[in-house]
Amino acid sequence: xxxxxxxxxxxxxxxxxxxxxxxxxNVQDGAGARGAAxxxxxxxxxxxxxxxxxGRTEEPSVSDQVEIYAGVLAAFPDGKVVVRTLxxxxxxxxxxxxxPDEANPALGVRGLRTARRDPGMLVRxxxxxxxxxxxxxxxxxxxxxxxxxxxxxxxxxxxxxxxGLTPGVMVEVPSVAVLADRFLEHLDFLSIGTNDLSQxxxxxxxxxxxxxxxxxxxxxxxxxxxxATAAAGQRVGKPVGxxxxxxxxxxxxxxxxxxxxxxxxxATPSIAGVGAxxxxxxxxxCQRAAEAALTAADPQSARTAAREALAGS
Ligand code: PEP
Ligand code: MG
Numbered sequence: 605x606x607x608x609x610x611x612x613x614x615x616x617x618x619x620x621x622x623x624x625x626x627x628x629x630n631v632q633d634g635a636g637a638r639g640a641a642x643x644x645x646x647x648x649x650x651x652x653x654x655x656x657x658x659g660r661t662e663e664p665s666v667s668d669q670v671e672i673y674a675g676v677l678a679a680f681p682d683g684k685v686v687v688r689t690l691x692x693x694x695x696x697x698x699x700x701x702x703x704p705d706e707a708n709p710a711l712g713v714r715g716l717r718t719a720r721r722d723p724g725m726l727v728r729x730x731x732x733x734x735x736x737x738x739x740x741x742x743x744x745x746x747x748x749x750x751x752x753x754x755x756x757x758x759x760x761x762x763x764x765x766x767x768g769l770t771p772g773v774m775v776e777v778p779s780v781a782v783l784a785d786r787f788l789e790h791l792d793f794l795s796i797g798t799n800d801l802s803q804x805x806x807x808x809x810x811x812x813x814x815x816x817x818x819x820x821x822x823x824x825x826x827x828x829x830x831x832a833t834a835a836a837g838q839r840v841g842k843p844v845g846x847x848x849x850x851x852x853x854x855x856x857x858x859x860x861x862x863x864x865x866x867x868x869x870x871a872t873p874s875i876a877g878v879g880a881x882x883x884x885x886x887x888x889x890c891q892r893a894a895e896a897a898l899t900a901a902d903p904q905s906a907r908t909a910a911r912e913a914l915a916g917s
Pocket of ligand 1: 691776796797799800801848
């Protein structure tokens with residue numbers, strides 16, 4: 605029956621008892637967005653714009669950028685699209701945006717920090733997103749990656765609001781989860797990037813196969829930061845989503861929903877599995893699974909505890 609449910613997932617996402625959960629896609633271009641729409645995604649939870657900048661020796665022109673962003677926005681004329689500003693640096697270096705020889709690039713000038721060197725590039729990107737929104741008659745949300753301080757978030761939010769768009773930031777650095785309430789005073793939403801949040805919480809390179817046990821998204825410390833962020837969002841009625849790999853795991857998706865996460869964004873092939881699993885569980889069972897996972901001693905027992913908590917539902 606699981607295979608049947610998977611084949612039949614049509615969205616919108618919801619638990620069995622009708623608690624809505626947006627199931628969104630991570631994409632990088634218009635073709636990807638159209639594929640996601642065909643796979644019943646309700647929108648785009650993460651547009652990785654830096655992919656439009658790759659393979660280039662110079663920053664793409666505003667009109668090139670408008671065309672790319674409009675292609676994505678047009679795929680979801682009525683759905684949510686979250687555009688992420690340039691996430692260059694670390695494992696995604698760009699010759700014109702990031703310094704060439706950092707000793708610790710994952711801790712260096714990446715994501716929003718590239719705007720310290722070249723504020724104009726962020727301005728042009730925000731202008732291009734705003735123009736693409738006008739051309740398609742849509743209202744995208746816009747978020748910055750690799751934010752660490754409330755001041756950075758407030759300044760970014762002001763630039764986004766100036767253009768009539770909806771601002772948020774990614775939760776990738778533990779400082780944002782720790783002070784989520786204060787970040788939310790300036791922002792309309794948060795989106796947790798569990799790939800980087802686990803890297804920075806456990807101090808383990810996300811690309812290291814030797815350390816994969818540390819960057820496991822079921823690590824209790826990561827789950828605790830996700831739960832704290834979700835709770836901060838619920839206190840003020842602002843959405844908190846997850847757009848890292850954690851959102852692609854159907855069991856973990858139930859746990860995240862139990863914590864109060866309101867949207868899950870994953871690669872298109874994972875959408876049906878996540879949506880179909882959510883449709884088999886009640887919100888109360890997700891909440892029990894979240895409690896069980898949060899009190900487990902290690903990733904493996906967190907998985908087992910969550911599975912058991914959901915089994916009876
Ligand atoms: C993340 O860090 O979880 C994320 C979604 O961003 P990226 O994988 O592109 O760094
Ligand atoms: Mg990231």
